[in-house]
Every structure is written in structure tokens, then in C-alpha cells.
Amino acid sequence: VPTAAPFVPATEDLDRLRAAAQGCRGCDLYKDASQTVFGEGPPDAEVVMVGEQPGDIEDRRGHPFVGPAGKLLDRAITDAGLDRSRTYVTNAVKHFKHKPAAPGKRRIHSSPDRIEIMACRPWLVAEFSLLHPRAVIALGAVAAKGLLGPSFRVTKQRGVPMPWPESAYRPEDFAGEAHDDAFVLATIHPSAVLRADDRDAAYRGLVDDLRVVTERLA
Numbered sequence: 305v306p307t308a309a310p311f312v313p314a315t316e317d318l319d320r321l322r323a324a325a326q327g328c329r330g331c332d333l334y335k336d337a338s339q340t341v342f343g344e345g346p347p348d349a350e351v352v353m354v355g356e357q358p359g360d361i362e363d364r365r366g367h368p369f370v371g372p373a374g375k376l377l378d379r380a381i382t383d384a385g386l387d388r389s390r391t392y393v394t395n396a397v398k399h400f401k402h403k404p405a406a407p408g409k410r411r412i413h414s415s416p417d418r419i420e421i422m423a424c425r426p427w428l429v430a431e432f433s434l435l436h437p438r439a440v441i442a443l444g445a446v447a448a449k450g451l452l453g454p455s456f457r458v459t460k461q462r463g464v465p466m467p468w469p470e471s472a473y474r475p476e477d478f479a480g481e482a483h484d485d486a487f488v489l490a491t492i493h494p495s496a497v498l499r500a501d502d503r504d505a506a507y508r509g510l511v512d513d514l515r516v517v518t519e520r521l522a
């Protein structure tokens with residue numbers, strides 16, 4: 305079974321974890337990606353956001369959520385009254401999975417499958433072992449299923465705070481690491497807002513879900 309586990313060092317240092325992740329060969333996605341895109345943000349972040357995987361621009365630059373979806377997410381965070389500078393952002397899968405594209409053309413992402421998500425999960429678990437957020441936000445179905453289990457449906461269960469890590473898929477993976485009153489909440493992915501027929505309504509929905517987080521943290 306593909307797994308990142310042998311590549312994850314025992315360390316208390318997020319920067320060491322990030323550096324080690326560059327050498328991950330736990331599944332095949334590294335072969336077509338430029339680099340590993342690890343999570344970024346303050347180690348004492350109050351809020352941790354988990355996306356799906358880096359996009360084309362993230363893959364080139366090596367930082368999470370710096371492309372169009374990231375710009376929209378930054379705006380939504382601010383509009384919801386959250387502090388972007390106190391937010392750690394990461395992804396369920398840390399390499400860009402994509403279809404081949406003509407040179408110079410933007411590469412189109414393909415959704416990671418369950419095997420790839422589970423292969424990459426040791427990195428996410430290692431990040432959570434060093435972070436102590438009060439709020440964990442799953443952005444979109446891939447992150448939500450990775451964090452909350454395969455039967456989780458974002459469309460039906462978004463915007464509702466649930467206890468973390470008890471509500472997590474395999475809560476023992478995350479046990480003991482959370483703040484006492486920590487919670488997890490799923491919402492739509494910012495890329496889904498960009499693709500929506502009614503972008504304004506989709507954006508308001510994202511901001512409304514994030515506002516639930518702001519209110520709970522107040």
C-alpha cells in the first residue's frame with residue numbers, strides 16, 4: 305500500500321517536517337509534480353484550513369493557496385472576520401495531480417483518489433501533532449472525506465461545527481493534540497466558488513460558513 309509514513313521524521317519542528325516532505329516518494333504523484341507543497345502558517349495558528357491538493361500555480365511556486373482559489377480564500381477569510389495571519393493552510397494531498405498539458409498551457413488538476421489521500425495522510429497527521437488549532441476547516445469534499453470519513457457529504461453537512469478530534473475519521477490519529485474545545489467544520493472549496501454558475505451566492509455561502517467559525521472563536 306502506498307504510504308508516506310517511512311518519509312515522515314519524528315520531529316517537533318514544522319520546518320523540519322516541511323523539508324523532509326520534499327523527499328517524499330510515498331506514492332507516485334511526486335513523479336509528475338514540480339515539488340511538494342507543504343502547509344504554511346504560524347505553528348500557534350488558531351485556525352487550520354485543509355484543502356485538496358496544490359494547483360498549477362502552487363506546484364510552480366511551492367506554496368499552498370497562492371493561485372486564484374487562494375486569493376478567493378484570503379478574501380473570504382477576511383470577509384468572515386477571521387485573521388488570515390493566524391491561519392495555517394495545508395492540503396490533504398501535497399503533490400499536484402494533473403493531466404498532461406501542452407507546453408505553456410495551464411495544467412488541469414485531477415482529483416486524488418482514496419489511495420493517494422490515505423498515502424499522504426501521515427503528513428497531515430504529523431502536521432496536526434504539532435499544531436493545536438481551536439478550529440479545523442475542511443475545504444471541499446476531498447478534505448472533508450479525508451478528515452471526517454468517506455461517508456461525509458459536504459453538501460448536506462457543511463457549516464456545522466463538530467467536536468475535534470472525536471468526530472474525525474480514525475480519531476485516534478489526532479487524539480490528544482487538539483485544544484479542549486476544538487471543533488471541525490466543513491465547507492465548500494474556494495475552487496467550487498470559482499466554477500459555480502452563481503458565483504456570488506456560492507461565495508456568500510462560503511463566507512457564511514466561515515462566519516460560524518468566527519462566532520465560535522469569539
Ligand code: URA
Nearest residue numbers: 355356357358368369
Ligand atoms: N486548491 C487547494 O485545494 N489547495 C491549494 O493549495 C490550492 C488550490
